[in-house]
Amino acid sequence: MKDCKKISKDLNLYNRPGYERFFEEQAEEGWMLEGSNDIFWIFRRALPKKVRYSVTYLKDVTVFDPTLTDSQQTLNEFCERTGWEFVASSGSMQVFRTEKADPLPIETDPRLEIESYHASLKKGPLPLYLFFVFLSVLGIIINLFALFLTPIDLIRYGNRFIAVFAYGIAASILLFDLISYYVWRRRALKEAELTGTYHEAPKRQYAILLYDLFMLMGMAALLSCIGIRVWGIIGVALAIIVGSIGITLCISLFKKKKARARISKLVTVFLMIALLAGIVIPVISSVENAVRTERKPLVIYYQGMEQHIYADEIPLKVEDLIETDYDRYSYENYRSFSSFLGREYGARQDAQYGEWEDNPEVYYTVYELNFPFTRGLIAKTLLVNMKDCGEYRLPEGETEESWLSEDPEPWGAEKVYRMRNDDGTWWNQWLICYSDRIVFFVFDDMNEWTPTPEQMKTVTEKLS
């Protein structure tokens, strides 16, 4: 029969009456609290007994303290004098036990008790709470700002909406807890002054701070991966679990080595930042890279320049538009993003270096939209800031370009724009808006190229 059992701490360290009841029930079942470590409460088998537990808080004690602090030892001595034996502590929470049937409580002034409780919160969870409220609000602002600034991200990073939602939930929960705590505190102080007693804080108060934090931050991270790769989600979840265990072990190690609380705290904060920035993000990208099919292009050199020649299947080729006997093209699918809002993919057909003069090339990016109402916003971004919309770069020295609308009918589109230089010459670049997608199409020829209705039809067919 086991003489010892461990029960994991549930992070609900600020549920004083709940903890007292829990320890008393364990004692009645024959398990006496013996101590604790960073993860578990440790119980020793004993004769079932009715004992009383009392939980109190010390503001200057943290989980990082390697040994009992002076204030803990002084309080323990005070409590011993009134028949309470120190049993265990977990950060600022101190647990005492007595076998007296009607002991003098450790806290006899409810107002002071509420103040002590608040002081210990101010030293630990409260600043963390505010910090995470700040982080969540920042998360919302950054994501929303990015979306409004570059609506094209709606497709590329449509999961930003989900991230905004997750951060919104996180901020709401944190703020709700924070506000309800202060409301409770105000009422409890008034009640204590008038009646000499007060209602305990609701169980949830501050209790699941870290749980909330990890779950919600994790959720935001996981949700932001959806639509990329399912392995990304598993990777992030594992990284968070492993990172959390690592942090707990690190705190334990520092305690064993009797390192100063300040150093231990500093390293832990550093590890938490490293966990978020240094583990989760690389895990996402490494998982992404691991599952991505690697293509091995043919590498050629021309006058010291390296060019990769691909042989991808691309939807629209130069050969679909004009006749050509040139057979040394590179066909490359060069971009692909997707989200619940839509899909963006791009392809290009390049002649080899030094051979492009007589051989036109094509580049295009297709934005497939799941929600037509986003079309106007995305088209506007593309028109306003063309250089940001794709890999295609305008030649250096070009300054003034503008989009002029063309007849969309031959294209079978709803709107079509072509880029014109300020000297009146046309660029072979079109922005073609269909009801469910936008196509940025470039026919890169040395000369101005005016597509025939058949060629326009081909573009529309091939890129639909």
Next chain:
Amino acid sequence: MSRNKLQTLTEQMFYTLLCLKTECYGLDILERIPAMTENRVNIGSGTLYTLLEQFAEAGLIRETKVEGRRRSYILTKSGLEVLQNEVKRIEAQLADYRTVFEKEGRN
């Protein structure tokens, strides 16, 4: 502890300060208060610990001796002032009470 909170002392605050009129170990106050009040007033160990810390911070008491973890304290001048103000307040209350009830008696 803000000065405002010391405008009116609770019984536990009052007797803690009273015990420290003469130098005394913090720990001993736990027994002195019930002895002084014939067990009418008791103070919990956690409450006393917090009070001593707050009184010292507010300058109402000062530490006189440290022997290991045993610390002894004594009332300061401002502590005595707070105590006297409280006594005046209680006396005023008592006087008001008597005025009201003595009037009733005469009527």
